[in-house]
Amino acid sequence: MTGFVINCECGRIVRAGTEDEIVAAVERHVAEDHPELVGKISREDILAMAEEADD
Numbered sequence: 001m002t003g004f005v006i007n008c009e010c011g012r013i014v015r016a017g018t019e020d021e022i023v024a025a026v027e028r029h030v031a032e033d034h035p036e037l038v039g040k041i042s043r044e045d046i047l048a049m050a051e052e053a054d055d
């Protein structure tokens with residue numbers, strides 16, 4: 001399946017199947033582990049970080 005993967009600077013790997021899902025997953029990870037970044041990362045920033053992944 002084709003999806004998206006982001007390797008966060010903290011070492012967490014966030015994966016999702018769609019753009020909407022990767023944005024939601026990264027926002028959730030940021031809220032949990034990088035609260036200082038909440039509100040500073042846009043959807044465009046997240047998608048720019050995302051790489052397409054083939055599983």
Ligand SMILES: [Zn+2]
Nearest residue numbers: 008010012033
């Ligand atoms: Zn992180």
